[in-house]
Amino acid sequence: MPVTGESKVIDTILNRRSVREFTDRPVSKDEINTILNAGRWAPSGLNNQPWRFIVVREKGTIMQLSECTHYTKVVAGAPLLIAVYLNTENSYSHTKDVQAIGAAIQNMLLACCELGLGAVWLGEILKQNEKVNSILECSSKLELMAVLAIGEPVPKERTSTRKALSELVFEDRYGQKWDK
Template identity: 60%
Template structure:
């Protein structure tokens, strides 16, 4: 199987990490994959904040039901939509989703674990205050990243819907196969 497809199919959300720090080189690799995501008109509507300060991370724990994940991670990357560079909200949010997926796949390839935290968006104002963000930035996600703790990827793989249940022929009258 081609390496990219293998990475996509083997990637898992990892929620427990060791104490080992993520190297600066790996952080740069992860961020580089994000900036190479496609975006409409190549506007690259994203901004990324690398968070490793323990005090900041402790404050962010209070913004999510997944405080344990944040507490375990040695690295967080907050992902924002830069409203000053956006031209179409939907297309730009889709581009940011592609950037996030690139980062998750890069983590997998680098032997790191990662999980996309979306529930934290419920506390966007509080997060933006903690991170001292300008009003032009709209929080899209926080990604927790680190070296996977032993056994953290051993849970059973969650099932996916069958193609016949989600894909249709062009006339939408017949399911795929």
């Protein structure tokens, strides 16, 4: 059952799930532009916008990239991949830039959800970053941060759980539990 928040944005955040199975329907150019625009509007320190995106739709390239991860089936089954990079040439603080890229990725995942698309954030593929960079022929100034697999989700129920706020939040100092 969907979780209900107080606004459309909150509802999208609470209802987004990682999707690992996709139909064959291609993702349209308009949908891709919406996803990329959501990413580029993420906050970044000094507004340096350190992210760079490589859009992958060609099936042969998708198949090559699927061999760079234990999640071969997920990648091979996606009609769209977006490789997310840190532009080290534009970086001013590696930690803050990585955080900004995390925000960009979250924005893109939420945009996918809002568009009725499914997506999953793949980090394990970073273990093969040199191979990925070679396949995508990208500049050595780009540091791979993640690959997003995106497409129309295969219809099925997707559920998730979260720890209670009382397990995660403390008031004033560590040890004093948050009480709703």
